Amino acid sequence: MKTTTILLSIIFCLKLFAVESILTNSEEEILLQDLDNICADTWCEGDFDFSFNDLGCFEDGSCKLSLTFIYYDWQESGELYSELPNKKFLVPVVCEMGGFRGKEDIIEGNSKSSDFLFDQVTECIDKNSDSVYEEISEKL
Numbered sequence: 001m002k003t004t005t006i007l008l009s010i011i012f013c014l015k016l017f018a019v020e021s022i023l024t025n026s027e028e029e030i031l032l033q034d035l036d037n038i039c040a041d042t043w044c045e046g047d048f049d050f051s052f053n054d055l056g057c058f059e060d061g062s063c064k065l066s067l068t069f070i071y072y073d074w075q076e077s078g079e080l081y082s083e084l085p086n087k088k089f090l091v092p093v094v095c096e097m098g099g100f101r102g103k104e105d106i107i108e109g110n111s112k113s114s115d116f117l118f119d120q121v122t123e124c125i126d127k128n129s130d131s132v133y134e135e136i137s138e139k140l
Contacts, residue, residue, distance in 0.1 A: 021056040027107055028055050034113045035121060043125050047071065048132070050125070053092075057106050065095045065121065069132045073140060089139060091132045095124035 021028065035052045043050060054066040073087040097120040100106055105116045113121075 019058050022059060022103060023055070023057050023106065027103075027110065030111060031055055031107055031113050031117070034111075038113070038118065043122070048125075048129070051090075057100060057103075061098055061100045063097045063100060063106065063117070063120070065097065065124065066092070067095065067124075068092050069128070071132075071136050087140075089136045091135055093124075093128050093132070095121070095128070097121075097124060 023031070032052045032055055036050075039050050039052075049070040049072070051068040051070060052065065053068060055063065057063040069089075069091040071089040071091070073089070097117075099120075100116070104114070106114055107117075108114050
């Protein structure tokens with residue numbers, strides 16, 4: 001009984017002090033989908049593909065983006081690369097971004113990511129690319 005009471009108290013305190021995103025679940029989904037759509041014309045034209053997994057933005061002007069760098073190692077067959085990758089590497093990354101003054105710096109018109117969020121994601125990808133390359137090259 002005492003253990004149960006202590007556990008319930010801990011859970012209550014954790015929930016009480018948990019920081020919730022200023023974005024609704026719907027807004028987060030819209031932004032993740034928009035980042036995925038933008039990806040085809042921007043970041044995904046490089047060596048990596050990306051999966052944008054989770055986004056939380058907070059009252060203190062920070063956002064955390066969970067994404068996965070995806071790298072395909074293609075097999076060479078003669079002079080052409082095969083249609084199927086030899087290996088697929090998934091490298092998860094969490095980006096901590098800051099400087100957001102409110103929702104207007106994150107989402108535009110409830111339907112797309114702001115230019116400021118786009119710039120922050122670009123900076124995050126650029127900042128993490130070298131370490132992801134290193135991690136993958138150790139596995140090749």
